[in-house]
Amino acid sequence: MKPFHCFSVLLTAFLVLGIVFGSAAFQTASDILTKGDSLLNLTEDSVSNVGKDTVKQERSLNSIIHTLEQYIIATNHINKVLGRVVDTTEVSMELPKVEERIEQVRIRLERKDRDINLRYLNALSNFSNYQDRLLQRWKEHFDTKSADVLNAYDSLKQIKKDNLLSVSIDDPSVLPSFQDQLRELKGRVNTGDSLFVARQLNLASYQTRLSSALIALRDFEEEIRDRERALERQLFDQEINFIWEGGSYPNTKDIMRVINHSLIINSIIFNGYLEASRPVIIWIMILIIAFFLWFRYLLRHIKSEKEFSDIILQRTKFVPKNPFLSAMIIVLPLATFFFRSPPVVLIMVVLWLLVLVTTVLIRPHVKKKVYVYWWLFLGIFVVYSISNLYIETAFEERWALLLLSLLGIGLAYNIIGAVRKSDITHPRYVVLLIQLFLLIQGLSVISNILGRYSLAKILGVAGTTSLMQAVGLYVFVLVIMEAIYLQIELSKKSSTEYTAYFDFQDITSKVRNIFVFLASAIWLYYLTANLTIYDYLYENTAAFLSAERTIGESKFTFGSVFTFVVIIWISGIISKYISYFAEAKDQKMAANRKQRLGSSILLIKLGVFTIGFLLAIAAAGIPLDNVAIVLGALSVGIGFGLQTIINNLVSGIILAFERPVQIGDVIEVGGRSGVVKEVGIRASKILGYDGSELIMPNGDLLSQQLVNWTLSNKRRRVELFIGVAYGSDSEKVEGVLRSVLDRDGILKVPGPSVFLQNFADSAVEYRLLFWVADIDTWVDMRNEVMKDIYKRFGDEGIEIPFPQRDLYIKSMPGAQPEKKKVDPKPADEASEGDEGGDKDPADGDSGEK
Incomplete structure (x- = not known):
């Protein structure tokens, strides 16, 4: 065989084998792809849902695998959300206590044989409001968790709707990883179903209990409001007989039983409120400790750093002797405002602490007779405050309260006489407070006599507690002033300086009014609360201020006007005190003009006013287009008659930027000289050397010739x-x-x-x-x-000369001329004598001085 023929045979054989094996491989690949496409074949159970299937049959294998991975990741997150344990520790511990308190109070409230008074209903109203907020907070927490669980389960249901979960593969050898992931996804879906049921049952149990408690509490609150309105309408009605009439009281009660019953209810309210208000109590304790440490710091450093520390500390009464009690009396008047809707029992406990601390602090600083009066008032206050916590009306204490009112009136009358006869200067509002106490107690006595027992008790409690609280607030202001004084003394750089007391007197006159106003506001709030008219005044005032009124096409409320005025007023006060303390600092920096703020204080004041004005507009809800109208009207006014004012205003701004004049500079302008005390928005104040104060418009400072002796230095x-x-x-x-x-x-x-x-x-x-x-x-x-x-x-021996003048008298009006003597000598002798040079004495001597 020829070689070429052999090669052809071999090539043909290889081609035949290649075709055979290639066809087999192609068939195998075709089978795999066919089986892969059969993943989209649905089971018999899912055939009926083909029309609802979200997975389209024509999607590719890669798309299915990618969707499966996303579902596995999503179910992992969903199961974590569903399996997340809800923290029910607080609710599990506190909810049974809340339910028990509500049930106990409800049972006692439903007892028709007990005459519950208005004071106790107010306490129950505050208690129920707090419990309502507590239950609502818990319910919102569980509602949020339940919403998260439902959202997660909705996502799980969307996955369950996908027919991908219904895919079946007959041959387990085909795509084993895919089948494992599919089984894992189905397992996670089943796990999610189980977790959802368990979590829903857990949440639903608490939600049901909270909803039941809230429903019962809302019914409870509605009944309280109905009873409050009924008692308020009956407040001025006659409850018992006139005092001069005989007869027994209706529903005679045992006072000790009333006290025990009131003690139980108030304990429930007080303990429940304290348990729920632990963070607030902790903050109050932190404040007291912070003030105590501050006082200790001041006292320690003054004693160690100041040469005249004894003189400094002798000018204070309370802080050096009792720093901890001084810290308490600063925090206690404000303590109840940290709580939300505090019950009456908590308010009375805080007031007892305030009165106790005041009793200890004032002991070394008042006369013995005055201190005895204070203890008598303290006894009256204790009886009234205990009676104020009764949950029932006990007419049996009518005579006791009448005697207490008469005793308080007698003590107050004696104190007024002692104050007026005393040589010691007392605050001007002391007599006014005592007179107010006399008025309230007098009305209490009249109400008691006329059979208005509840009204008499409310007036007696309000008069006594307001007087005791007023004394505590007075000491509160004094302690704050002492703390400011000690801080000023410590801030003195020189250890030998103690003249800051005079600065303190000036600062006191400026700052005291702020704290007096704060103390007055606190006192007035508690007075109206004790008279049970605070809610009435608040609601009516709020309704009056929020009522919409119309002028032309403009709508406004008195509340917005009041807000605008108050913010502008506060801005003015802040601006005033900023300028005052800045000027005080400038006086200490008088030697260095560059370190002084000087006329830059004007920019600070303008900044405060601008921010205050913008805040006032925003808070009052005044539209900006109305502001533009006002500014347009103002521009017209400037054109007609406000040129001078605007000139002075702009001149003040120029003075603030150019700084040709600073506070504390010695200047001469307009023929007057003095020291610049203030660079105001419109005018500046110059203190003359004779004590006069010259108010000079800022425009004159720029337009007139100004001599500044201290512009660059003070030489x-x-x-x-x-x-x-x-x-x-x-x-x-x-x-x-x-x-x-x-x-x-x-x-x-x-x-x-x-x-x-x-x-x-x-x-x-x-x-x-x-x-x-x-x-x-x-x-x-x-x-x-x-x-x-x-x-x-x-x-x-150097002579300092003085001016001298020679005086020559030629003649004197009214003087008689001197007669000449007749010379007996002959005329010739007389003429000879004249020739001798004798002169007439009247002619004088021109050479004699």
Whole structure:
């Protein structure tokens, strides 16, 4: 066989084998692809859902695998959400207690044989409001968790709708990884179903209990409101007989049983409220400790750093002796405001603590007789405050309350007499507070006599507690002032300075009003609350302020107007105090003009006013287009008559930026000189050296010639003219003058100078020029120099001349001419005598002075 023929046979054989094996491989691949496409074949159970299937049959194998991976990742997150344990520790522990408290109070409230008073209903209303907020918070927490579970399960249901879960593969050897993932997905879906059921059952149990408690509490609150309205309408009705009439009280009760019953209910309310308010109590304790540590810091550093520490501490009464009680009395008046709707029992406990701390603090500082009066008032207060916590009306204590009111009136009358006779200066509102106490207690006595027992009790409680609280708030203000004083003293850099007391007096007059206003607001709030008229006043005031009113096409409310005015007023107060303390700082920095704020305070004030104005507009809800109308009207007013005011305003801004004048500068303008005390928005205040205060418009400061002695420094040149008699030794005079000028207080650079200035009519004048470092001392230095010159001239025999004049009298009106004597000598002898040069005495001697 030829070689070429052999090669052809072999090639043909290889081709045949290749075709055979290729066909087999192709068939195998085709079978695999066919089986792969059969993944889309549905089981019999799912055939009926083909129309609802979200997986389209024509999607590819890669798309199915990618969807399967996404579903596995999604179910992992879903199961974590469904399996997340809800924290029910607080609810599990507190909810049974809340349910028990509500049930106990409800049972006692439903007892028709007990005459529950208005004070107790107010306490129950506050208690129910707090429990309502607590239950609502828990319910919102569980509703949020339930919503998360439902959202997760909705996502799981969307996965379950996909027919991918219904795919079946007959041959387990085909795509084993895919089948494993599919089984894992089905397992996770089943797990999610189980977790959802368990979690829903857990959440639903708590949600049901919380909903039931809220429903019961809302019914409870509605009944309380109905009873409150009924008792408020009956407040002025006669409940018992007139005091001069006989007869027994209706529903006679045992006082001890009422006290025990009230103790149980108040304990339930008090303990439940404290347990739920632990964070607030912790914050109050932190505040007390913080103030105590601050006071200890002040006292320790003053004692160790100040040379006159004894004098400083003697000017304070409370903080050095009782720093912890002083810290308590700062926090206690504000403590109840940290709580939300505190019950009456909590308010009374805080007031007891305030009165107790006040009793200890005032003991060393009041006379024995006054302290005895205080203890008597304290006894009245304790009885009234305990009676205030009764949950039932007990007419049996009518005579006891009447006697307490009469005793309080007598004590108050004696205190007013003692105050008016005392030489000690008392605050002006002391007598006013006692007179108010007399008025309230007098109304209480009249109400008691006329059978209005509930009204008499409310008035008696309000009068007594308000008086005791007023004294505590007065000490509260004093302690704050002492703390400010000690802080000012400690801030003094020199350890030998204790003159800050005088600064403290000035600061007290500025700052005290703020704390007095705060104390007055606290006192007024509790007075209205004790009179049970706070809610009435609040609701009616809020309704009046929120009612919409119309002027033309503009709508407004008095609340928005009030908000606008209050914010502007607060801005003015802030601006005032910022400028005051900045000026005080500038006075301490008087030696360095660059470190002073000076006229920049005006920019701060303008900034505060601008921010306040914008906040007032935003808070009041005034539309900006209305503001534009007002500004347009203002521009018209400027064109007609406000040019001067705007000129002064713009001049003030220019003064603030250019700073030609600073607070504390010594200036001369318009023929007046003085120290700049304030650079205001419209005008500046200049304190004259004679004590007068000149209010000069800012425009005049820029338009007139202004001399600023302290613009770049505080140095001043002093000029003196000294005259000496003619004939004095000039070298000696100059030596004496130069030696006098060589002294402390006179600058060496530029050095002093002595010049012979002028030959005057009666003296030789010398001109002295020297510089002092501080313009505030130039008058004293000139005084010392002139006194020393006078003394040294006397010692050196240098005469200081004074003007002299020679006086010649030619004639005197009304004087009789002197008669000439007849000379008996002959005429010729007389003429000879005249020739001797004798003159008439009346002619005078021209050479005699």
